[in-house]
Amino acid sequence: MPGMSRPEPTPDALRAAVARVVPSRLPALTQHLFEAATNAHQTQSLAPLRAFVHSWAVLVAIECHPARAGRLRELERIVGAGGLDPTEAIAEIRSIREDAEAGLRGP
DSSP: OTTOOOOOSSHHHHHHHHHHHOGGGHHHHHHHHHHHHHHHHHHTOSHHHHHHHHHHHHHHHHHTSHHHHHHHHHHHHHHHHOSSOOHHHHHHHHHHHHHHHHHHHOO
C-alpha cells in the first residue's frame, strides 16, 4: 500500500481508498459521512464535511503504511488499557497523526 496515490479529497474517493486499505472501517465512514452531511445541512456550513474529509484522509494516510498503522493500534491499546502511564503513548499517537497530516499537505 505504500506508494498508493493519495485519494482526492471527496467522499467517493475516500470511500474507495478505505475499501482498499481498511475495509472493516467502511460502516464507520458511512455513518460519519451521514452525520457530517446532516450537520452541514443543519448549520448551513461546510465545516462538518471538511472535518469528515480531513479525518478520513488522515486515516487512509496512516493505513497505507502497515507498520505505522500497527504501531498506532498498539499505542491505542496501551492507552485504552489504562494500566500504564499513557503520556508517552499519547505523544507517539500525536506524532503518527501529525506525520500523516503533513503527508496530506505534500512536499
